Each structure stands twice: as C-alpha cells, then as structure tokens.
Amino acid sequence: MSAQGKSIWPWLRSSNSQNSLQQAAEAEARQRSDMIDMELAAERARLQQESKTKILLLGPSEAGKTTVVKNFQLAFTPKSFLAQAAAWLPVIQLNLVHSVNTILDALDLVRSDSAEPEDSEYQSSHTIPEDLRQLGGRIAEKLAELESELSGELYSSAPPPSSRPPSRSDHERPRLQHRLSMVSVRGVTLRHKPTEFQSAFPSWKIVVDRARAILAECAPDIASLWAHPWVRSGLKAQGIHPEHQPGYFLPDAARIASPHYLPTPEDILRARLTTASAEEHSLMLDVGMARKEWLLCDVGGSRSQRGAWAQYFDDAKLVIFVASLTAFDETLAEDSAVNRLTDTLLLWRNICANKLLASVELVLFLNKLDILKAKLENAGVAFVHHVNSFKSRPNDVPTVSKYIKEMFLAQYRQYSSSERKVFAHITCAVDPTAMYPVMGAVRDVILHSYMSQSTPV
Ligand SMILES: Nc1nc2c(ncn2[C@@H]2O[C@H](COP(=O)(O)OP(=O)(O)OP(=O)(O)O)[C@@H](O)[C@H]2O)c(=O)[nH]1
Ligand SMILES: [Mg+2]
Incomplete structure (x- = not known):
C-alpha cells in the first residue's frame, strides 16, 4: 500500500493529521518490508537446508x-581436520592414562601389603612380582589423580562406576572404583567438543602440560608394565585385551x-570419545562446478540413545550403518547378558x-x-565357538568377514522396507590409507543419489 493511500486512522482530525498519517503509513510500509525480508530469509534458509545432503x-x-x-573430514577437508590436532591431545592423554589405571586395577598392582586378601588360594595365584609391586607403587597414585583431573576437565561428571563385578579389594580403594575393565570412557557428558576445548576450557594448556610432565615421568614404567610377561x-x-579396546595407546x-x-591423523582416528548426543558435521564439497554441503549426522549408539534417532530420519539421503566385525565374542557394555553381534544384527x-x-x-x-x-x-x-552356524569353515579373516557380511545382507534381503541397493564395505577405520578409496566410493553413492533426486521426473 502507498504511503498516500486511504487513511487507516480516520479518527485523526487535527491540523497535524496529514503529517501523522504520513508517518504512520511509512511505519506500516517499513513493517511490511521487514516482514517480506524475514520471509525471504526464511525461504533462503529452507532452500539452503534442502540443498544440503544429510547423511x-x-x-x-x-x-x-x-x-x-x-x-570423511580427513579425506575431503584435510586442512581443517589437521588444524584440530592439538584439541585431541587431552583425549589421547586420558585414553592412555585410563588404560594404564585399568591394568593396575585389574591386576591388583596397587594393593598395599596390609590389604592382602586372607584367602591363601587367591593370594598364591595373585603373587605379584616385586618389580611390578614397586612399579605400581611409583605410578599408581600419580596416574589416578591425573585421570580424575583429565576426566574432570573433559567431562561434566566423573566416569561412572565399573560395569565389572567388584574385585575383592575394591572396597579398600574407593577412589579407584570408577576404573572400567573396558578401556573406554562412556556414559558421561562432554563439557566441550574437542574443537572447542582450546577456547572454552581456559585451563587447557596448564592441564595438558601437567599431564605431559606426569606422563614423561611415568613413561618408562608404563613401557615396562605393558611389556611385562606377568602382566x-x-x-x-x-579376558582383558587392551590392544583390542578403544583408545589403545599403551x-x-x-x-x-x-x-x-x-597427535597424528592416525592418533586422532584412534582416540576414543563417546558421542554423548547427536552431532552434525558440515563438509563442503565440489560437485562439478558447484559447492555442495554435506551434513554428517553422528549419533550415540548406546541402547539408551537409540530412542532419539528417529528425529533425524526425516530428510536423510543416506544411512551409513557401522557395525564391528569383532562383536561376535563381546557383550554390550549396557547389558553383559547381550551378545554384541546379536544386538547389532x-x-x-x-x-x-x-x-x-x-x-x-x-x-x-x-x-x-x-x-x-x-x-x-x-x-x-x-x-x-560364538556362531555355531559357521560350522567347519576355515577360521580365517576372508572366510569369517565374508560370513559376517552375509549375515547382515540376509537380514537386509528379508526385512528391507523397500527395493534399494545396499553398498557393503569391509573396513579398518583407523587406517586412513585403506579408508581413502572407501570414502571415494561412498562419495560416489551420495553424488549418484543427489543427481537422481535432483533430476525432474
Ligand atoms: N583398531 C581399530 N579401532 C577402531 C576401528 N574403528 C574404530 N576404532 C576405534 O574404536 C573406538 C570407538 O570408535 P568410535 O568411532 O568412537 O565409536 P562410535 O560408534 O562413534 O561409538 P559411540 O559414540 O559410543 O556411539 C575408537 O577408539 C576408535 O579409534 C578399527 O577399524 N580398528
Ligand atoms: Mg561416536
């Protein structure tokens, strides 16, 4: 409507009425123009969102x-991936310290003489070599404190109590109870994303440098501990295999x-940080002459988190389902009665x-x-021994991995809600060289699905 148009305030009759009318009309015009701008911005945001490929x-x-x-980040945006390397340092330090403390705890190397169990059978089967007892005495206290300090800085609560049944001497050292038989940190909320540590966590450098100094003092003992045949x-x-566990830096x-x-790219890939809530990672990719944005939506996979997945299904173009080939002889951290492979299938x-x-x-x-x-x-x-139906097939990597793949594909063939392709890859995600061609193949699937979805029918 023009500013000179029909009065919308007919009750204004004073000598200034012409001016007032003009001002009111101008204000109305401004308001409308702002509204149109807002609608345009919302439409632009919607179109932008639609043009993103959500994975x-x-x-x-x-x-x-x-x-x-x-x-994905290392393959397609390596500069920004490598720029975050320092942010992974406290996570790697925590992973290492946690593994060492788990070993000290599992083998009772921090047991004081006065805390020796009375049961003679237990005692004889647990006689600790003197060199290890001394080693435990030198590093246990320092590393217990360091683990508390690092986890306190990284997480908003200390790691939860162990899922392992309490050992005979757990009651004697409550400060160490939180150590897990699993060498991973789970069930706690991150204070900040690794990329935000440096800005959001002011004492970052002090904590990291202190951890570095303590680790330098303890490094020879950590090496001897891990190399010791008794250990x-x-x-x-x-049944504890730290080398098969997440965050293995021993x-x-x-x-x-x-x-x-x-941290090197391989170290960053090996660092273990539980995903506490869904995270979106944006990647800009060149598609022909255009720049295209991919949104990688990474959710937490524990049972308690799966109920929240459906809210991310809406506009997803591709699902990458990640399963472990080694789940067949493991049980869930959340429920030790459930086999991980059965749960994953x-x-x-x-x-x-x-x-x-x-x-x-x-x-x-x-x-x-x-x-x-x-x-x-x-x-x-x-x-x-874990999958009876495997029968007498050879117990080698190609046969077992092919068999597991077939187990997954059989589920897909029987239960898929639609006719579509499934692209299966056998991977080692901590080996960036082997992953590079796999990332390229997945990019091609995404591009293909993007092209076919943007072709008018
Ligand atoms: N040795 C080895 N370790 C791997 C491989 N893939 C992942 N890892 C390690 O396994 C641990 C767990 O990996 P994540 O990527 O954190 O697992 P996730 O599926 O995101 O787990 P949640 O966040 O709890 O849902 C990390 O320490 C990884 O470095 C692999 O192929 N080989
Ligand atoms: Mg995760």
Whole structure:
C-alpha cells in the first residue's frame, strides 16, 4: 500500500493529521518490508537446508561411527581436520592414562601389603612380582589423580562406576572404583567438543602440560608394565585385551609424553570419545562446478540413545550403518547378558525395515578388520565357538568377514522396507590409507543419489 493511500486512522482530525498519517503509513510500509525480508530469509534458509545432503551414521556404540566421520573430514577437508590436532591431545592423554589405571586395577598392582586378601588360594595365584609391586607403587597414585583431573576437565561428571563385578579389594580403594575393565570412557557428558576445548576450557594448556610432565615421568614404567610377561598373562587370564579396546595407546607413552608431541591423523582416528548426543558435521564439497554441503549426522549408539534417532530420519539421503566385525565374542557394555553381534544384527534389521527410511540408500561398514585379524590369528579365537552356524569353515579373516557380511545382507534381503541397493564395505577405520578409496566410493553413492533426486521426473 502507498504511503498516500486511504487513511487507516480516520479518527485523526487535527491540523497535524496529514503529517501523522504520513508517518504512520511509512511505519506500516517499513513493517511490511521487514516482514517480506524475514520471509525471504526464511525461504533462503529452507532452500539452503534442502540443498544440503544429510547423511546419517547409525550403529551400536564403539562400532566406529565417529571414526568414520573423522575419515570423511580427513579425506575431503584435510586442512581443517589437521588444524584440530592439538584439541585431541587431552583425549589421547586420558585414553592412555585410563588404560594404564585399568591394568593396575585389574591386576591388583596397587594393593598395599596390609590389604592382602586372607584367602591363601587367591593370594598364591595373585603373587605379584616385586618389580611390578614397586612399579605400581611409583605410578599408581600419580596416574589416578591425573585421570580424575583429565576426566574432570573433559567431562561434566566423573566416569561412572565399573560395569565389572567388584574385585575383592575394591572396597579398600574407593577412589579407584570408577576404573572400567573396558578401556573406554562412556556414559558421561562432554563439557566441550574437542574443537572447542582450546577456547572454552581456559585451563587447557596448564592441564595438558601437567599431564605431559606426569606422563614423561611415568613413561618408562608404563613401557615396562605393558611389556611385562606377568602382566600380559594376567590380563589374558581375565579376558582383558587392551590392544583390542578403544583408545589403545599403551605402546605410545614416551611419544605422547614428548614435549613437541602433536597427535597424528592416525592418533586422532584412534582416540576414543563417546558421542554423548547427536552431532552434525558440515563438509563442503565440489560437485562439478558447484559447492555442495554435506551434513554428517553422528549419533550415540548406546541402547539408551537409540530412542532419539528417529528425529533425524526425516530428510536423510543416506544411512551409513557401522557395525564391528569383532562383536561376535563381546557383550554390550549396557547389558553383559547381550551378545554384541546379536544386538547389532537386530539393530540393522530394524533400520532396514524402518518405513521412514524406505527411500534412503544404505551403506554398510563392517569395521575393525584389524582387530578381527588379531583375534583370529594372534589370540586364537575360534569364530565357530560364538556362531555355531559357521560350522567347519576355515577360521580365517576372508572366510569369517565374508560370513559376517552375509549375515547382515540376509537380514537386509528379508526385512528391507523397500527395493534399494545396499553398498557393503569391509573396513579398518583407523587406517586412513585403506579408508581413502572407501570414502571415494561412498562419495560416489551420495553424488549418484543427489543427481537422481535432483533430476525432474
Ligand atoms: N583398531 C581399530 N579401532 C577402531 C576401528 N574403528 C574404530 N576404532 C576405534 O574404536 C573406538 C570407538 O570408535 P568410535 O568411532 O568412537 O565409536 P562410535 O560408534 O562413534 O561409538 P559411540 O559414540 O559410543 O556411539 C575408537 O577408539 C576408535 O579409534 C578399527 O577399524 N580398528
Ligand atoms: Mg561416536
């Protein structure tokens, strides 16, 4: 409407009425113009959102979803990925300290003489070599404090109590109770994302430097501890394999403690940080002449978090389901009665059958190939002991991985809510060289689905 148009305030009759009318009309025009600007901005935001390709990473906890996101960043935006390297340092320090404390705790190396159990059978089977007892005495206190300090800085609550049944002497050292038999940190909320640590966490440098100094003092003892045959056999007897667990940095103590240490891409891929709530990561990619934005939506995979996944299904173009090839002889951290492979297959079946995802392409990553190899070839684990239907097939990596892949594809064929392709890859997400071509193949699937969706029908 023009400013000179019909009066909207006919009751104004004073000699100034002409001026007032003009001002009111101008204000109205401004208001309308602002409204139009706001509508245009909202429309632009909507179109921008629609032009983003949303990729959902689903799968159980510890399967490697976040590690796959890191691989996307390393493959397609390496500069910004590497710029975040320093932010991963406290996470890596915490992973290392947590592994050492878990070993000290599991093998009772911090047991004081006065706390010796009375049970003579227990005592004789747990006689600690003197060198290890002294080693424990030198590092246990320092590393217990360091773990509390680092987890206090990184997480908004201390890690939860162990899921392991209490050992005989747990009641004697409540300060150490939070150590897990699993060498991972879970069930706690991050204070800040790693990329925000440096700005949001003012004492960052002080804490990291202090941790570095303590680790430098303890590094020779950590190396001796991990190399000690009594330690290796004691852990094996308890079924604890730190080398198969997330956040495994035990052989790297001296390197991590060195004054100029900066995490390498491989270290960042190995660092373990539980995803506490869904996170979106934006990646800008060149598609022909255009720049295209991908949104990688990374969710937490523990059972308590899965109920929240559906809210991200809406505009997803692709689901990358990450499963671990090594879940067959493991149980859930949330429920030790549930086999991880059984849980993962059921989860995959539900994703395949989900009607909200019927038009979404599926990519399946069967991950942790290196650990599968270590289990079958070094630790002598027999796959058939955990999956009877495997029968007398050869217990080697190609046969077992192919068999697991077939188990997943059979679920897909039987339960998929629509006719669509599934692209399966056997992966080792901590090996960036091996992952690079896989990332390229996934990019092609995304581009193909983007092209076909943007072609008018
Ligand atoms: N050795 C080995 N470790 C892997 C592999 N893939 C991932 N990891 C490690 O496994 C741990 C867990 O990986 P994440 O990516 O954090 O697992 P996630 O699926 O995001 O787990 P949540 O966030 O709890 O849902 C990390 O320490 C990774 O470095 C792999 O192929 N081999
Ligand atoms: Mg994660």
